[in-house]
Structures are given as structure tokens and as C-alpha cells.
Amino acid sequence: xxxxxxxxxxxxxxxxxxxxxxxxxxxxxxxxxxxxxxxxxxxxxxxxxxxxxxxxxxxxxxxxxxxxxxxxxxxxxxxxxxxxxxxxxxxxxxxxxxxxxxxxxxxxxxxxxxxxxxxxxxxxxxxxxxxxxxxxxxxxxxxxxxxxxxxxxxxxxxxxxxxxxxxxxxxxxxxxxxxxxxxxxxxxxxxxxxxxxxxxxxxxxxxxxxxxxxxxxxxxxxxxxxxxxxxxxxxxxxxxxxxxxxxxxxxxxxxxxxxxxxxxxxxxxxxxxxxxxxxxxxxxxxxxxxxxxxxxxxxxxxxxxxxxxxxxxxxxxxxxxxxxxxxxxxxxxxxxxxxxxxxxxxxxxxxxxxxxxxxxxxxxxxxxxxxxxxxxxxxxxxxxxxxxxxxxxxxxxxxxxxxxxxxxxxxxxxxxxxxxxxxxxxxxxxxxxxxxxxxxxxxxxxxx
Amino acid sequence: xxxxxxxxxxxxxxxxxxxxxxxxxxxxxxxxxxxxxxxxxxxxxxxxxxxxxxxxxxxxxxxxxxxxxxxxxxxxxxxxxxxxxxxxxxxxxxxxxxxxxxxxxxxxxxxxxxxxxxxxxxxxxxxxxxxxxxxxxxxxxxxxxxxxxxxxxxxxxxxxxxxxxxxxxxxxxxxxxxxxxxxxxxxxxxxxxxxxxxxxxxxxxxxxxxxxxxxxxxxxxxxxxxxxxxxxxxxxxxxxxxxxxxxxxxxxxxxxxxxxxxxxxxxxxxxxxxxxxxxxxxxxxxxxxxxxxxxxxxxxxxxxxxxxxxxxxxxxxxxxxxxxxxxxxxxxxxxxxxxxxxxxxxxxxxxxxxxxxxxxxxxxxxxxxxxxxxxxxxxxxxxxxxxxxxxxxxxxxxxxxxxxxxxxxxxxxxxxxxxxxxxxxxxxxxxxxxxxxxxxxxxxxxxx
Numbered sequence: 001x002x003x004x005x006x007x008x009x010x011x012x013x014x015x016x017x018x019x020x021x022x023x024x025x026x027x028x029x030x031x032x033x034x035x036x037x038x039x040x041x042x043x044x045x046x047x048x049x050x051x052x053x054x055x056x057x058x059x060x061x062x063x064x065x066x067x068x069x070x071x072x073x074x075x076x077x078x079x080x081x082x083x084x085x086x087x088x089x090x091x092x093x094x095x096x097x098x099x100x101x102x103x104x105x106x107x108x109x110x111x112x113x114x115x116x117x118x119x120x121x122x123x124x125x126x127x128x129x130x131x132x133x134x135x136x137x138x139x140x141x142x143x144x145x146x147x148x149x150x151x152x153x154x155x156x157x158x159x160x161x162x163x164x165x166x167x168x169x170x171x172x173x174x175x176x177x178x179x180x181x182x183x184x185x186x187x188x189x190x191x192x193x194x195x196x197x198x199x200x201x202x203x204x205x206x207x208x209x210x211x212x213x214x215x216x217x218x219x220x221x222x223x224x225x226x227x228x229x230x231x232x233x234x235x236x237x238x239x240x241x242x243x244x245x246x247x248x249x250x251x252x253x254x255x256x257x258x259x260x261x262x263x264x265x266x267x268x269x270x271x272x273x274x275x276x277x278x279x280x281x282x283x284x285x286x287x288x289x290x291x292x293x294x295x296x297x298x299x300x301x302x303x304x305x306x307x308x309x310x311x312x313x314x315x316x317x318x319x320x321x322x323x324x325x326x327x328x329x330x331x332x333x334x335x336x337x338x339x340x341x342x343x344x345x346x347x348x349x350x351x352x353x354x355x356x357x358x359x360x361x362x363x364x365x366x367x368x369x370x371x372x373x374x375x376x377x378x379x380x381x382x383x384x385x386x387x388x389x390x391x392x393x394x395x396x397x398x399x400x401x402x403x404x405x406x407x408x409x410x411x412x413x414x415x416x417x418x419x420x421x422x423x424x425x426x427x428x429x430x431x432x433x434x435x436x437x438x439x440x441x442x443x444x445x446x447x448x
Numbered sequence: 449x450x451x452x453x454x455x456x457x458x459x460x461x462x463x464x465x466x467x468x469x470x471x472x473x474x475x476x477x478x479x480x481x482x483x484x485x486x487x488x489x490x491x492x493x494x495x496x497x498x499x500x501x502x503x504x505x506x507x508x509x510x511x512x513x514x515x516x517x518x519x520x521x522x523x524x525x526x527x528x529x530x531x532x533x534x535x536x537x538x539x540x541x542x543x544x545x546x547x548x549x550x551x552x553x554x555x556x557x558x559x560x561x562x563x564x565x566x567x568x569x570x571x572x573x574x575x576x577x578x579x580x581x582x583x584x585x586x587x588x589x590x591x592x593x594x595x596x597x598x599x600x601x602x603x604x605x606x607x608x609x610x611x612x613x614x615x616x617x618x619x620x621x622x623x624x625x626x627x628x629x630x631x632x633x634x635x636x637x638x639x640x641x642x643x644x645x646x647x648x649x650x651x652x653x654x655x656x657x658x659x660x661x662x663x664x665x666x667x668x669x670x671x672x673x674x675x676x677x678x679x680x681x682x683x684x685x686x687x688x689x690x691x692x693x694x695x696x697x698x699x700x701x702x703x704x705x706x707x708x709x710x711x712x713x714x715x716x717x718x719x720x721x722x723x724x725x726x727x728x729x730x731x732x733x734x735x736x737x738x739x740x741x742x743x744x745x746x747x748x749x750x751x752x753x754x755x756x757x758x759x760x761x762x763x764x765x766x767x768x769x770x771x772x773x774x775x776x777x778x779x780x781x782x783x784x785x786x787x788x789x790x791x792x793x794x795x796x797x798x799x800x801x802x803x804x805x806x807x808x809x810x811x812x813x814x815x816x817x818x819x820x821x822x823x824x825x826x827x828x829x830x831x832x833x834x835x836x837x838x839x840x841x842x843x844x845x846x847x848x849x850x851x852x853x854x855x856x857x858x859x860x861x862x863x864x865x866x867x868x869x870x871x872x873x874x875x876x877x878x879x880x881x882x883x884x885x886x887x888x889x890x891x892x893x894x895x896x
Contacts, residue, residue, distance in 0.1 A: 243793065246762065250792045258763070265762055308869040314694070314713055315706070320784050324775035331769045338765065341868040342787050343875075344698045345691065348868035380869060398856040400865065404848040413845045417867040417874065420789040420796035421756040421828060426865065427791075 001170060002029045004215040005180065005202030008039020008047060010276035011122050014082030021130060023217065023279050024175065030215070032169060032205050033177045035126055036198040037118025038075055048075050048118040056114035059101050069097065076121055083129050093121045105189075108153040112182065112192045119179035119198060127177040136174040145169065145176070147183035147204060149191050156183055156191040158204055158263065166208025178205060199260035207267035214269050217276045222284040223248070225299040230436055231443045239285050240298050247389040247425040248301045261286075296392030296399060297446045302439050304432045305353045306338065306383040308416065309364070312346035313374040322372065323347060329367050333360065338385070339427060341418045348416060350429060353381060383415065384435040386428045388442065394423030402445050403428070410434065410441035449618060450477045452663040453628065453650030456487020456495060458724035459570050462530030469578055471665065471727050472623065478663070480617055480653050481625045483574060484646040485566025486523055496523050496566040504562035507549050517545065524569055531577050541569045553637075556601040560630065560640045567627035567646060575625040584622040593617065593624070595631035595652060597639050604631055604639040606652055606711065614656025626653060647708035655715035662717050665724045670732040671696070673747040678884055679891045687733045688746050695837040695873040696749045709734075744840030744847060745894045750887050752880045753801045754786065754831040756864065757812070760794035761822040770820065771795060777815050781808065786833070787875060789866045796864060798877060801829060831863065832883040834876045836890065842871030850893050851876070858882065858889035 006020050024030050037048040055068035073094060080090050100113045123139050130137035146165020149156035162183070169176060180198025185191050193200045199216065206214035222236040223245075240248070242265050249258045264271055265288075274283035316322050323340070326347060330337055338350040356364065361379060368377050393399045400419075403426060407414055416429030430438055454468050472478050485496040503516035521542060528538050548561045571587050578585035594613020597604035610631070617624060628646025633639050641648045647664065654662035670684040671693075688696070690713050697706045712719055713736075722731035764770050771788070774795060778785055786798040804812065809827060816825050841847045848867075851874060855862055864877030878886055 242762070243760075243791075246793050247791060250765070259766070262762060310869050312691075312870060314690070314710060317698075317784070317786065318707070320782070321775075321779045323785070323788070324772060324779050327769075327772035327775065331772050334768070336765070336768050337771070338792075339790050340771070340788050341866050343691075343695060343868050343870055343873045344786075345694050346868055346870045346872070348870070394863075395861070397859055397861045398852075400852040400862050401849065401856045404846075404852050408846040408849045411845055413843070414848050414867070415842075415869050415871070417848065417865045418789050419862070419865040420791050420794055421758050421863050421877065422760060422791055422794045422796070423863070424794070425791045429869065 001031050001209055001211050002027065002213045002215055003032045003034065003202060003206040003209060003211040004030045004217060005034040005198065006036065006276060007198065007216070007218045008036040009219040010217050011035055011037075011126070012039045012041045012045075014079045016276065017079065017083060017126060017129060019276050019279070020126065020217070021133060021135075023276065024130065025133070025135060026279070029212070031172070031175055032209055032211070033126070033175060034180045034198065034202040034205055035119060035122050035177065036180055037122055038079070048072065049115060051075070052114050052118055056111050060107055060110070072097065072117070076125065079125055083125070083132070085125065085128050085132060089125055089128050092124065093117075096121065109189055109191070112153045113190045115192055116179070116182040116190055119181045123177045123179035130175065130177070138174050138176055140176040140178050142178060142182060142201070143184040143188070145178050145205070147201070149183035149185060149193075151185040151187065151189070151191060154192055154194065156193050158183065162204065163208045166205060167210065169205075169209050196260065200263075203260050203262070203264040206269045207263035210267065211269055214264050214271045216271060216273050217279075218273060219275060219277060220273070221275045221278055221281045223273060223299075225447060226439060226443050227302060230302070230439045234443065235447050236282075237284050237298055238282055239287065239290055241287055241290055241391055243422075243424045244298050244389050244391055245286050247387055248299045250301060250303070250387060290391070295390070295446065296396045297388055297390040299389045300439055300442050300446070301387040301389060302384060302435050304382075304384040304435060306385055306429070307351055307353050307356060307379055307381045308383055308429065309349040309351060309356070310346065310376070310378050310380065311349075311368060311372065311374045312376045313372070314345055316345040316347070325372060326368065329364065329371060333364055333367075335360075335364070339418045341416050350383070350385070350416065380415075382432045384430050384432045386430060386435065386438055386442070388426045388446070389424065391424050393426070400426060403442060406441040406445040407438055410437040412438045449479050449657055449659050450475065450661045450663055451480045451482065451650060451654040451657060451659045452478045452665060453482040453646065454484065454724060455646065455664070455666045456484040457667040458665050459483055459485075459574070460487045460489045460493075462527045464724065465527065465531060465574060465577060467724050467727070468574065468665070469581055469583075471724065472578065473581070473583060474727070477660070479620070479623055480657055480659070481574070481623060482628045482646065482650040482653055483567060483570050483625065484628055485570055486527070496520065497563060499523070500562050500565055504559050508555055508558070520545065520565075524573065527573055531573070531580070533573065533576050533580060537573055537576050540572065541565075544569065557637055557639070560601045561638045564627070564630040564638055564640055567629045571625045571627035578623065578625070586622050586624055588624040588626050590626060590630055590649070591632040591636070593626050593653070595649070597631035597633060597641075599633040599635065599637070599639060602640055602642065604641050606631065607634075610652065611656045614653060615658065617653075617657050644708065648711075651708050651710070651712040654717045655711035658715065659717055662712050662719045664719060664721050665727075666721060667723060667725060668721070669723045669726055669729045671721060671747075673895060674887060674891050675750060678750070678887045682891065683895050684730075685732050685746055686730055687735065687738055689735055689738055689839055691870070691872045692746050692837050692839055693734050695835055696747045698749060698751070698835060738839070743838070743894065744844045745836055745838040747837045748887055748890050748894070749835040749837060750832060750883050752830075752832040752883060754833055754877070755799055755801050755804060755827055755829045756831055756877065757797040757799060757804070758794065758824070758826050758828065759797075759816060759820070759822045760824045761820070762793055764793040764795070773820060774816065777812065777819060781812055781815075783812070787866045789864050798831070798833070798864065828863075830880045832878050832880045834878060834883065834886055834890070836874045836894070837872065839872050841874070848874060851890060854889040854893040855886055858885040860886045
């Protein structure tokens, strides 16, 4: 059994939904379908979820909202008419919107219910369309599917009992179409996940039904092994592990909402990223473990906008708790850090520049000076991190040599290095100005 | 003005003291001399300090102590007779011992006073000997020199006011000979530094008199750039910075009691390590800053006996405080760590095996599992750290390439890497079995 999730661009128009239906019909194992709300049809278009938020805000602040409502209905009418569905679907959607707006929910819960209309309506449309094509399909409300969540509007957390309910879906004969993005609290109230939450729903359903595969259909063919804005036409990654994906997602790769994958990760469900517009392409598959491949390196990630907070003190390493105290100060100031490469008497804390804006700098430095009495503290900005990623690296002699040689060839000095004993990644800290040259040189070394 | 400190082997016998006197007379700038107690004359010999400790322990536990006392006196008699000094010196030493043993000090303070007799007596002997050679010299008690310390027997901490007193020594015309290892509390009680504390005294006097140079005479010609038990006849280091010395001392280099250097370090006094048995040799000089030399790498240090504590958790880096909490658990269990190289979702804590014995392992792992809910925790033992050290590395492209290539050539896999933004050192974690091959290969790459 496969669970297929279709993202906003995959369900943005009637034309896209025809592709989706073909994909579903193409493989009888695709039995549970999770959908987003219709996304943008072109760069200038507006996502249905954003139209719904505008509608909800206008309604709740007693502003005119007819225009917003009309826009939402128009998007669905455009789809249902082109797919030649009966008027009943559209009438039901209209009634849903009216009922939700006039319900006696609290403001927060009402907003959640309004936002969820996009996914919910699209799931109804898709199941009707599948039926019209002669496919046995049913719209399944998350409440009936058994997706039970915590009572936190806009940030629902899944309750574990959901998995028992979802497992029963395996016994169904027909295809079920489930709207993504929301579940129901124990009190029976609709509550949404955080934004991008359709990925969470897909991952939850895949884990719940113990799927053989969770297919995530989007609008890219696959994950590339390096940022395509730096290297032209880079190689595609056909297979990578969860850990590798996480390391890559860290710097420059943003194909995927990786927090969403937790349920699938915990249940060891393989995840496939595919393109709705090119469904026969191989895509990229994410697995828990994989056979070692020829190239121990699967990808190169890079990102700018980091800084290094450097602290040195003679005999630092004899002072039990020094590192912990330094991290405590940062935590106190709500600054999260990335890595902490160190010497015997110094520690560099790598932090995203957004975490430590210039106006906070003085306070942090003063606290470190007062509380830790160091010999020196300073901040170096405009740093970039470059990561070489691949689980195979840990058993291969010479990867570090190849990588550092690539930096030398690009004439880029290494400010920092960091590699833990997992060896899924090697991190190199360099000056931002060198990042393009370094990444190109590394690509050449590992992929050409 | 130079401050010269002579270690235990340099003052172990009359023969050695003749060398010391020659060294002092050889340079009129050597105006303040600090001495240890007589050390071993051969491998089987016993240090005078250890004889004194045995004497004190016997006396305090009401055991016969005549034999111990006789041994102490014999050592000094051997020296004074061979140096043809008057009997008065020896008589004074005998009286000192008797007075100290029978004093009404508390047990702890009495032990401090007994231990200090070695340095104190030797300083008297040396100043008498210098006078006998026609040199204007005076024994100077630390109390009269103004070395004021905290009231912690066996672990005295210097009080800052001492520096003002010591500065007055600059006005003296004669050479002063000061016993190392102890100072006086504000109440006028003798209190010793921690063991090896003559180095502390020398460093304090050098900082106090604002010496141009602090010479530390010992029994090695210089610091080698690599462990001579791994590489035969390695190159000598002529000059290194405090930071470089610290990084080297971390793993395998033990020429020096580096805690002792704090006063000299803070006052930016250059320190020279020389051999009493080869005083015309260049020695090794330790400075705050140095000119960049040809070779940006000054030394290679290595040590075995490390372990890596590996913790991984999906989305670890989104969890504010995870790293700090992990370090907190270690601190709670009184385990100090060396480095913490990390990936995005994992952290390796490098710890000396002595800090985390096998019987403590289970408890630490359980605490991590219960308090941090990680996906995986494990400990890997039998690791070695290899450090490439040199302040010049931070402006030189290609050092990491050269180093990692040397590991590859030795066919040694890199388990971990770590380099902070100071770039005084690069750390490589490897399996212990590979350490000799790796160090030889690195020496070849950087020094041959």
C-alpha cells in the first residue's frame, strides 16, 4: 500500500488534477491520497489558503468580505466546471464556507476552520472527479480517518492514538482522499497543523497505515546533489537517507518540510519525492538505510549568513563547565547555535546571523566578559558553511583529503572544520565571498 | 633583567650547582634566581621533597623519624661539603628542620612548612656558594620578597598585592636567590603552592619584576616538534607562542607545568626553556606573539586514551538547549570534555577515557536516554587525538589538504575533525591503532 500526497502546485487547476487522477489510476497500490489546497497556477497567482486567510480576517474584523468569498468560490468553480463535475460539489463548498463563517467558534478556532476549507474542498473535488472517471473513491474527513490532535490552534500536535485508527484504513477497498493540514481535537474541534502541514498529514497517514512507500508529489523532478543556482545542471540524487537529507536540508536545500517527516522517519517508511508533471521520472527516494553506493558523497550543501563567536581563555579546558556556561548565556538570550568547534583554550560558536543581530551583540559580549572572564571574545560575520554529505564517508579513507584539496584549488582558506563521529557530514566554515568557487570546485572533485 | 629558575635536576648535586653558578655568572642580567629542591641524581634516587614528606608523615604519626631526618641532612651535607661551604649553612638547615618539626602549627600547616625546607635550604646553599665565588648574592625569603598568598595549605593562590612588592626587587644591586614553591599568608604563615610549584614561583617573580625574560632551566635542550618516541631525532622548536604551547601540551608534550605560566602569560613575559647541562643551546622560547615563520605548523601532538560519546536525534538542531543539556549531564557527573564536533542532528563529545570509566558509562547513557530522548547514544573507545599546531595556519591555504593527505597516505581514516576559528590547531580523531603511522606521515609532510 502506498500513500500519495499531492502538493499545492499539483492540485492548482483542473489540468493538474487530470494528471493527479492519472497518477492515482496508474498504480493500484496508491490507496490513500492526501491533498493540499490549490496553490499558484502562475507566479502572480494567489494560493487558495491565502485567499481564505484574507476572507477570515475581513470577516472577523467586520470588513466587507464578499470579494474575498467570491475569489475562493471562483477558484473551485473553475476547477469543477472544467472537470465537468455536478454543481452539487460547488454548492456543498459554498455551504461549508457560510457555516464556518457564522459558526459560534472562538476567533482562533474559527480561523483554523476557515484555513482548512482549501484542503477539505479540494479533497471533495478530487474524490468526485475520481468517481466520475469510474474509480471507487471516497472523500474521508480527518475526523473519520481518526487523526486526533492536541488542542493548539495553528500548531496541532498529533496524539499517538491516531495510529491505531489509521491502521484500519488498510481494510478499505476503495481509494480514500483525505484533506491534509488538519485534524480534530478530542473535543471534536477542527485544529490545523503549522503552515505546510499537508506534508505532516501525508507523513502521519503513511506511518499510520504502515505504508510500503510514502510518495510526495511536488513540482521538481528530484533533489539535486548541489544548489543548481551555483552549478548548472547538477546531478540528481536518486536515493538518500533521512540523515543525509537532514544534513543537506541544513544549508541551501529546501525541497522539503523536514519536520513533517518525523512520523514517517519514526516508522521507517521510505519517502519518494516525485514530480506530478513528470511522474515516470525516478524522483528521489529517502530511506532509513541504504546500500553503500559508488560515491560515498551524495551531496554538497552551502549557505551564507553565519557568524562565529570566538572565546579564548588560557587554561579554559581545566575549567569544568566553561563550555556549558557559554551555551547557557546564549540559551538565556534565546540564541540557538549550529556548531562549536574548539581548540584547547578556545571555543568558536557558529550561529546564524539572524539569531544574533548587531544590536544584541554588545549585550552578549558583555555577559560573556563579565560571567566567564575570558582573555578574548569577538564576533566574525559574513561566514558561509559548506557541507559535504554522505553516510558512506565514514568507511572511506581520503574524503577529507579530496574535499580540502578542492578548497585549496579554489584558493579558499578554511576558517573552521567540524566532523563528528557519525561522519554523515563534514562541515567547513569559510568566508562568504569564497562560497561559489568552493562549491564549484567540490562538485568537480566529487561528481565530475 | 632576567629571572632564572632552576628545576630539581639542575640543583640535585654539587656538580649541578657548579653549572648553575656558571650560568648565573655568565649573564649580568640574571638578577633574580628561583630554585627548586634537589631532585634525583639518578633514576633510583629520591627527591628531597619526597624525603621531607616521609619525615613529616613519620613525625606526625609518632613513628621513628631519625632515619628520614638523617637522609635529608645527608643530601645537603653532600652538597655543602663538595662545594666547600662553611658548616654554618648546614647547622642552620638542621636547626630549621628541628624548629619546624617541633613548632605548634596545625598538622596541615606544619606539613607545608616541612615540604618547603627543600627549596628554602637549597636557596641558602646556592647564595652561600655564589658568595664563596665572590658574587654579590643574597638569600631572600619569599616573605621578604613579598610573595603573599591565600591561606590554603598545599594549594596557595597568589594575591595580587604581591606584584607591587616584587617590583621593588628591581632596585636591588645584588643577585637574589629565592626559594620556590611557597609564599606567606597575610597572617605570616608559610603556605605551599600545588606540587611542581617552583615553576609557579619563577613565573610570579618574573611577572612581578617585569622581567625581560623568564628562563626556565631544566634537563632537556628544547621542545621537540613531535613526540621523540614516535619519530626519531625530530626537529627542535626554537620559538612558539603561549597558545601553541598550550595546544601542544594537550596531547603528548609534557615539558612544562603550563598552569604555572599564567602570571608570566598575563604579563606577556617571554619564557625560555633551557638545559642546565647545555646552556649555550638555543632552547625554546615561548612568546605572546611571534613573526610568522616559514613553516606555519610548529608541531604535531598526539595522545591516546580518548572516547567519543555520540548522541543523535532527528531535528536536534531545532531544539534550543539540547547541547547545553547534554553538557549539563556530564558536568553533573563531574566529567570534563575536550571537544564537541557535531552534525545537524548529532553531537560527539570527546572525553578522556579516565574521565568516564566503564562503570560510570551505564549511568551516563541512561541519564541521556531519560532526559534527552535521543534516537541513538553510544560510546566509542580507543580513540586517539592528533593535533597539528601553529598560529600561522590561519592565513595559509592548503594546510588541511596537506594534513588530510598525510592521513590518507598512512591509510588512517578520520573519525572526527575539529578546527575553531582561531586556527591555532586542527584536531583529528582517529582509532588508536593508527596513531604512530599517522604522526610519522604528518611529520614527513610538514617537517621533512
